[in-house]
Amino acid sequence: MRSLTYKKAGVDIKSLGIFKEKLKKLFLPSSGKGVLRCIGGFGGLFRFPKESYRSPVLVSSADGVGTKLKIAALVNKHDSIGVDCVAMNVNDILCTGAKPLFFLDYIAYSKLRQDVLLEIAKGINRGCIEAGCNLIGGETAQMPGIYRENEYDLAGFCVGVVEESNIIDGSKIEVGDLVIGLESNGIHSNGFSLVREVFSKNELKLYAKELLKPTRIYVRAVLSLLATRYLSLIKGIAHITGGAFYDKIARILPDNVNARINRNSWDVPKIFKLIQNKGNIKDKEMYHTFNMGIGMVLIVRMDVSKAIISKLREFKLNCWIIGEIVKGKKEVEIA
Secondary structure (H helix, E strand, C coil): CCCCCCCCCCCCHHHHHHHHHHHHHHCHHHCCCCECCCCCCCCCCECCCHHHCCCEEEEEEEEECCCHHHHHHHHCCCCCHHHHHHHHHHHHHHCCCCEEEEEEEEEEECCCCHHHHHHHHHHHHHHHHHHCCEEEEEEEEECECCECCCCEEEEEEEEEEEEHHHCCCCCCCCCCCEEEEEECCCCCCCCHHHHHHHCCHHHHHHCHHHHCCCCCCCHHHHHHHHCCHHHHHEEEEEECCCCHHHHHHHHHCCCCEEEEECCCCCCCCHHHHHHHHHHCCCHHHHHHHCCCCEEEEEEECHHHHHHHHHHHHCCCCCEEEEEEEEECCCCEEEC
């Protein structure tokens, strides 16, 4: 009877250990002064800056990249996927007005390919630096039999903080407020199951550069607004991800108002038009699945809308007034 080992079963612990040592050095730039110990322990340690807050509230998020990973695997390009993972989490907690504190990643795969994992890790590191978020740890799991060869999954976990009195929850939104749309960087990380139905494998390869553009991180631009007099005048923030305009904007609306969106107020990027035409997809389905060029919306008081747009453009971020708040029943109208 042959003698079995964990390595023969498909899990190479030694090689993984060597790889993790490489990651420690890579992640140093995204580990700030609040991180008490380098990556690799049983738990990430972070010193909370309690002196900076009167009544702090912690805000958390867990999210993944979804089937966009299939496109990355198809063309063997993995350098931006890690940015997507960070962005999906930090942008979500930003909707409450929270500043990201720390981030952990989870990478699961079938067989160790250090070149691929290193590219993913570089993207995670880049995303954390862009978001001003400390990377304090994570999990790298080798699971043969769960994933096919060269397949992997990627998810992230983020914790941020907001002063309790400064929480943004949409409750103060009222008729007459305006909706500002912040430009996306393409499709971001939602709708790829439909994209993969629309395009053939060859078409996915042809459009891969556009499809793999990383999700835009809005943290620095929006936090810069929240650190000014505009804090109380930004009444709602929505990250346009799964469910897109109809679900994500409706989530932050009070029961007595609707958000009326003018789809002619910005130029929809060509990739969305291509998907719609190739798949013969109805308008409502497109705006219920994709961001259509708007990655985040701010609902603000009318009299400060132009000043807020001017401030956001200082960050080289295109944005437009794309709608208004009207009487209604917590719904989104797109005309």
